[in-house]
Amino acid sequence: MEYTGEQHHSIKVYLVVWGLLFLLSAMSYLVDYFEVRPKELAWFLITAFALLKAGLIVSYFMHVRFERLSLVYAILLPPLFILALTAFVMAEGGYVFDVREFFFGK
Amino acid sequence: MAQHTESLEERVQTLPRGIRGLIADWASDRQTFRVSWGKAMMWFFILSDVFVFGAFLSGYAAARLSAALPWPDSAKVFALHVGESEIPLLLIAIMTFVLISSSGTMAIAVKYGYERNRAKAAVFLTLTTLLGLTFVGMQAFEWSKLIAEGFRPWTNPLGAPQFGASFFMITGFHGLHVTAGVIYLATVAAQVLRGTYEKIGYQRVEIAGLYWHFVDLVWVFIFAFFYLF
Numbered sequence A: 001m002e003y004t005g006e007q008h009h010s011i012k013v014y015l016v017v018w019g020l021l022f023l024l025s026a027m028s029y030l031v032d033y034f035e036v037r038p039k040e041l042a043w044f045l046i047t048a049f050a051l052l053k054a055g056l057i058v059s060y061f062m063h064v065r066f067e068r069l070s071l072v073y074a075i076l077l078p079p080l081f082i083l084a085l086t087a088f089v090m091a092e093g094g095y096v097f098d099v100r101e102f103f104f105g106k
Numbered sequence B: 001m002a003q004h005t006e007s008l009e010e011r012v013q014t015l016p017r018g019i020r021g022l023i024a025d026w027a028s029d030r031q032t033f034r035v036s037w038g039k040a041m042m043w044f045f046i047l048s049d050v051f052v053f054g055a056f057l058s059g060y061a062a063a064r065l066s067a068a069l070p071w072p073d074s075a076k077v078f079a080l081h082v083g084e085s086e087i088p089l090l091l092i093a094i095m096t097f098v099l100i101s102s103s104g105t106m107a108i109a110v111k112y113g114y115e116r117n118r119a120k121a122a123v124f125l126t127l128t129t130l131l132g133l134t135f136v137g138m139q140a141f142e143w144s145k146l147i148a149e150g151f152r153p154w155t156n157p158l159g160a161p162q163f164g165a166s167f168f169m170i171t172g173f174h175g176l177h178v179t180a181g182v183i184y185l186a187t188v189a190a191q192v193l194r195g196t197y198e199k200i201g202y203q204r205v206e207i208a209g210l211y212w213h214f215v216d217l218v219w220v221f222i223f224a225f226f227y228l229f
Helices: A011-033 A039-061 A069-076 A080-104 B002-013 B018-027 B037-066 B090-114 B118-148 B162-194 B196-200 B203-228
Strands: B080-082 B085-087
Touching: A011 A039, A011 B090, A011 B203, A039 B090, A039 B203, A069 B018, A069 B037, A080 B037, B037 B162, B037 B203, B080 B090, B090 B118, B090 B162, B090 B203, B118 B162, B118 B203, B162 B196, B162 B203, B196 B203
Parallel strands: none
Antiparallel strands: B080 B085
8 A cells, every 4th residue: 555644545444443333332232231141251242342342443543554563563562561550450459359358357 | 844744755655564664664763653743742642641541440440359348330320211211321322322423423534634625524523523522411411410329439329439439530531531632623623624734734633533533442441341341
């Protein structure tokens, strides 16, 4: 593809992405509405739908799919550190819960 | 401005793409990001904001996991009465659809801007702004409803007090971003109408779009992890 600095895409791309975003939102809402069980399955589905939506928005609405890799990696790699942060504070949260249960009882 | 962009385009066209392009861009003492400074700076701002919301959502996860009292069931907290029945998360679902729609209209506004279709770009930008205003209005309604029901950042009638802290902090910061975005988009729409971009090009519409899509992106994760989990 020719590099122009401007983004030219057919309106169809945007409408398809828009439709998919509606569909994925509706599906994650239905997972909650029909109380899909076990809980782990519901969490998995909701997270998967959210990641798909995020991917569509970033790739097509924000045109990241059409940018050069130097910009793409600078944008997409640093946020991965948030996963480490989340993992650590979730472990910590579980520990704080155990401590509260131990000292304050039920 | 136009001259500068043109020479940049000419230079970029001669470069390799893909992985070899990545290495070439970082390889020597020269410009790495081959986009305008405005676009690069908006991306850096977005990246920093990703960490702000990442910290909020991580903090919410830690608060929720450590809560000794049961976490309030969001399906019930955010339910709306319609006639006889109570529909869970109805307002949140509508807010989600409004924000996604505004992202769609924003993407189309950017497209028409680059096609030098001033009227259509202005129409879709205005539509995006109005949808953003609708979202803020619904959020104000949601906040008033919860506050009237006794929800506070430090307590609530349904269980873990950490719920209010997470709710007001996360949706409050997101709402602030939407409000700022509405003002930003209204300004850009006015400049489109005034014809400011006829001379300097329509990239500022795309840059405003990046911000707006980011606000939608954050809502995707708030909707999933705060409302649906």
